[in-house]
Amino acid sequence: MTDSCPNCVRRGVEPSSERREVDQIVHRYRCQACGHRWFTSRYLPAYSELHGRRGESVDAAGEAA
Numbered sequence: 001m002t003d004s005c006p007n008c009v010r011r012g013v014e015p016s017s018e019r020r021e022v023d024q025i026v027h028r029y030r031c032q033a034c035g036h037r038w039f040t041s042r043y044l045p046a047y048s049e050l051h052g053r054r055g056e057s058v059d060a061a062g063e064a065a
Contacts, residue, residue, distance in 0.1 A: 003029055007036035 008031060015027040028039045037050045 001027065001038060003027070003030035003038075005029075005034065005036055006038060007031065008034040010034070 004011045004016055005013055010033045013029050013031050016030045017028045019021055019026045023045055024041055024043050026039060026041045028037070030037045
């Protein structure tokens, strides 16, 4: 999964490493343009639920219709 550099906003930065745990994935990034380094940690159950709901109709309360 690519990310955007929070320092110079370059898009499409590829992860330099990835670590998977039971319920999360951690990506480390290094921007080729400015050298900034950062990481992201994604809680997989929440992330999977979010993407699993694409295309579903959602009512005003945020519930699947």
